[in-house]
Amino acid sequence: MTETPLIGGATLAPVDSRLAGARIGVVTFPGTLDDRDAARAVRASGATPVSLWHADTTLGDVDAVVIPGGFSYGDYLRAGAIARFAPLMGQIVDAANSSAKLPVLGICNGFQILTEAHLLPGSMIKNDHLKFLCRDQVLRVENNSTAWTNAYAAGAEITIPLKNQDGQYIADEKTLDALEAEGRVAFRYVGTNPNGSRRDIAGISNAAGNVVGLMPHPEHAIENGYGPGHTGTDGLGFFTSVLNTLLGGK
């Protein structure tokens, strides 16, 4: 996959070349925006990004999948609602629910797609203040045992960009209680709740911990010079976490 050319042609720091055997699929739907950044984040972690197209009917030989942010199908109907029915999504749902437990990360619109596909509970509605919000956001890692969070210390606070209009996470009280009880709240907003999300929830996982979704964008905070405060690289841990998972470290 072509990566976004960077100002000054910055090159990524070299990573252990043995990691390049890990193949991480990055899905592109019509209207996806952040697939190139996600691919670059995968490469920054040392793995090999593999471009996946929404109309593909097979996942090929990828070891994990990232569903990036954007406005798939223009957010028509509901955010993520139409992407859910793309041919590739059926493959992803089956693989995530299979005994192989394919690791799947949904970021922003990708999180919305995962809820519409019923891989994760709840849904997102418009921010309570009705505005598109773009800012650096502090999150607390509430569960560091998932496939995408094991590189973080429990309770660690990380700063990554948040940018959305439909970012208010909602679910009924019973579902929220179950998520809390099962440790499936992966991330919570720290400080002022940016969008009215129930219980300050920024991201959740499925019961097995292989599927994680969150609204903020770790793939925009993976390299010095471009992340929050120009130096923030707190998002890289998502991509190194899944390598830990795939290589059996965690």
Next chain:
Amino acid sequence: MPRIVVDVMLKPEILDPQGKAIVGALPRLGFTAFSAVRQGKRFELFVDGEVTEEILAQARNAAETMLSNPVIEDVVNVEVVAD
């Protein structure tokens, strides 16, 4: 051409930020009689020919599985409109 109209509303317990914004703006234009607004969606499904029970069942199924998200929305009406 006959149509099947599907109306979808946010569940009553879900805050509707758009409706809140609308009710806040109404008095500015002199519409002072309304204490709350909730905004929904109307779909019109066009059918070539007669709307059979089978086609209506398909519409209900589509309304529940695609046109609405049962986590946040209710299908409040499915009806055939003949022109």
